[in-house]
Amino acid sequence: MVPALFLLAFLAIPLASLGREIISPGTAGYLLDPLPWRVAGLAAGQALVSTALALAIGLPMANVLTRYRFPGRRWALALATVPFVLPTVVVALAFRALLGGSLGSGFAIVVLAHAYLNLAVVVRIVGARWVTIDPRMELTARSLGAGPWTAFRTVTLSALRPAIASAAAIVFVFSFTSLGVVLLIGDSSTRTLESLVLRQTSILLDFQAAAVSAAIQAVVVGSVLVWAARQRALQRGGSARPMRSIRPHGRARWAVGAVAVVAAVIVLAPVLALVWASLRSSSGWTLAWWSGLFGPNTIDAGSTRIGSPLSAMARSLIFALATGLVAALVGGLAAVSVLTGRIGRAFAIATALPLGISAATLGLGTLLAYGRPPLDLRATGLLVPIAHALIAVPLVVAVATPTLRATDPRLVTVAANLGARPTRAWWTGYGPAMRTVMVAAGGLACAVSLGEFGAASFLARADGPTVPLVIARLLGRPGEASFGVAAALAVVLVIMTTTLVAAVDRGGRRT
Template identity: 35%
Template sequence: MVAAGRKRVSARRWAERLVLPAAFALTVGVLAVVFYYPVLSVLREAVVRAGSLTLAPLLDVLADPFYTGVAHSLFTAPLSIPAGVLEWVRAGVPPVEFGLFGFTVYQALLSTLASVLIGLPGAYLLARFEFRGRRTLRSLTILPFVLPSIMVAVGFLAMFGQSGLLNDVLGALGIGQVNLLFTLEIIVLAHAFYNAPLVTRLVTTAWETVDARRVETARALGAGPFRAFRDIVLPQLLPALLTAALLTFVFTFLSFPIVLALGGLRLATVEVWLYARVQDLELAEAATLGTIETVLSLALTYLYLRYEARQTTASSAIAPSRRPLSLGWKTLRDPVRVGLAVYGIVVLVLFVGPLVSMLVESVTGPGGLTTAYYEFLLAQQTTTAVGTTRPLPAIVNSLTFGVGTLALAVPMGIVVSVMATRGGSGSRVAETLMSAPLAVSGVVVGLGLLQTLVFGTTIAGYRFTAGGALAIVLAHAVAAYPFVTRNVTPALAGIDSQLVDSARSLGASRFRALLDIELPLISTAVLAGGAFAFAISIGEFDTTVLLAEGVDSYTMPVALERYIGNRSLGPSLGPATAMGTVLLVVTAASFLVIERLDGRWEQ
């Protein structure tokens, strides 16, 4: 009996020792099947013809003026470039076309600049002033990671469209109309909506670590406020600012739903044109575009990771105290407070306006208040017409996929966090696993999943396929688990290693120490990461729009895009805004969970 008991204990301990390595291997396996293999299949499609390696497809795209504009000469006739430049200068430096890639870079640069200009005052406000609602305002900077981008696009359509809320207000004031639809300006503004809070969040964190003693020393030595800021504060903010700018550029370079809804093919970026090629079943050309885009985005992400790693240093600085902020008639004499008040108005128009406009549009018709658009959604639910987008299946699918994503993404994120913080040599692998899905376009991943899982892959004579619903859950999990890791890793790294060492010295396995000691201590961070994963699944559009099949797998964002594009519904955005409001309610619940848990974790 005793010997049998010892054998059971020994077997259990061996099993516990294998749990984490097996979980890590399973995570790598999921990533290999759902991410690496599909993406590599897209890359292979671009460089393999008739079983042989070739650069011809890539060169065909790069040499096409439609894609690279004037830069196509680099690939067709590089020796003619000096003469071409001289001729261009003699002609008076006329405007030149940079093609689809050039426009994508141009709009990303403009969006990055706008995001920085709008985000920096917010960082100054949060870092230097204390006021009622400051903590809530700072929590709102996570909204870009929660709000579905296709829903934000609907809000911008409802506010800045020809019959939008902004023109209604301007008309009431006797001012002429402004129509920003299908212009570069509205795309840049929508990108700023998403990325300015990211700039604010990163720069605020850096600003709060500026050593107040160095600033006070500079002022005591005769430096004015501007000189002290330029010489002491700005150098410490630049790393965070450059990091935020680089991230913003990557995000806007890969932007898809916002450009699709607000610009269409008229202002198409590489991502939108790639989607159009897939829709036209030009899969080879789409794969070539996806390959070039992926190489560029991976290079930019690599630069970001290298730069971020170089800037990670411990700090014992004394943060500057925040000044109380109150607005009244007396503060009108303070130019700083006046500027912040003006900035507050801009923030209300840009960040609150689109969401409010969507809500107003959903209950407003030509005759005033109405519930007709919500009644329309209910009517869609009972119709049997082919091609009808019914709201209830979209809602059920979104929630079901969100739960499935939680079941996969949370364990994957925890495993990668454990390897990153406790894995020694495996931490480098864990970092790579964590970062790669963030750097690849969702449309490229969706195209790869179509070619491999949905269309099927033959292995050893057997054909393996995964239906749209399963493929969507797997794709959502891969997209969401890095956000679980981003929440769990700092919390896990903050646990005193002596607690784990003590448990191990008493005979606990690595898995048992994680289960009994570490996870209870970081439960709030795990729950926050899970809420992020759920919210990302609910709002994911890029991959889902390619994988959704019929009523079995389309989600709320996909249904929302179909309502936008369905001209049979008339020019009104009412049905789309009604569906967007339903989506807003679900994502707002996710935000409230994240905000509460994030606050508890910080405390």
């Protein structure tokens, strides 16, 4: 099994290498320390609110973007992925710029930022399922006398429930394990175990305490994922094939338009703030920051300070494509194994574990396992895409499973009865669904890679940074040019993501 070997090599072995250096009989004693438990409680409360907010904004967006036909829909869908990849520091600063000092730092702004960052998770996962629900079913319910709300609730919502559970679980996990947002704009009310682990490893150098915090986090995340898997297993029904999208008319037209506009404002506001910052200097409008990226005198040319922005873009793009490919393959196979029974289901949950393991833990473990003799893989440039694929695989599984489960297995039987060979029969039954979900998932995986910071900061070569690393380096020092070029580069990252995700979507539809 490819996914099993992949997980063993790049998850189990690194964690074991880390564990071997850390765990001792005394470690268990740290479980009595109330601190990690208190932080876990705080993080859980924060993550619940973040999840509720992300669903409240994301579900209407998923509906409009995946079910209705309107001009520019494909780009709108790609654009909805943007928040997911914006470097946290960029989102944090954009939010502060937009909301002024009114929210400052703390609970409210952290929760908003989490909801914003995770919109794409809701839209993609729920959207992938929503397109396969036949809108005529709801109409049928209406014609049988159900009111619009009842029809929606009994038909659509109940078919969506597994996908919503999947999405909610992932948003919860991301918010529960959030690091960047919490460090940048959080306060004591928004601490996470992840930030505790960071403090314990890199300031206090207390690795045993860190191991205990990380373990508590992994247990909480594991439980949430098991819950989501149960929810997914509860229901079936619906069609495997994407439905034709609807052209909205009448009142629906206004509703769709309103949601689309509100969604565009929410998604685009921070982006526009960035565009504005990339064109402004203390002396007025300027193109200096953009020529700092592309012009003859790129920023810090001749120094290893920042590294060439153009080669960082090329590198990020290659990493993203490699991640998309590996994640779609490994995640897709893992999702298929869900269909094969109890062991398969347990395995699919295992593939989701990287979600609960911090980027720092993963980065350190990978470094210990594959960053020194006898096996030093850093020079190959493979470690970053592998780590990114690990982070993306759970998303692929979450996107793929609800839809695959909804596929009627009798289709395979029918095809087999009609004389198709087993593989052929399987493809006849699951092929169309596979294609839809792999494309949605592959796009999401590319986006993960483009925006990922934590693991890359351990595993990228110092003279080979990715775009988010370059942005972080720029924002880590004073000076107008540092901020301006960082803003311009963040805009480039948005464009790269939108284009790449739209291209993946389009390519997927065509085949």
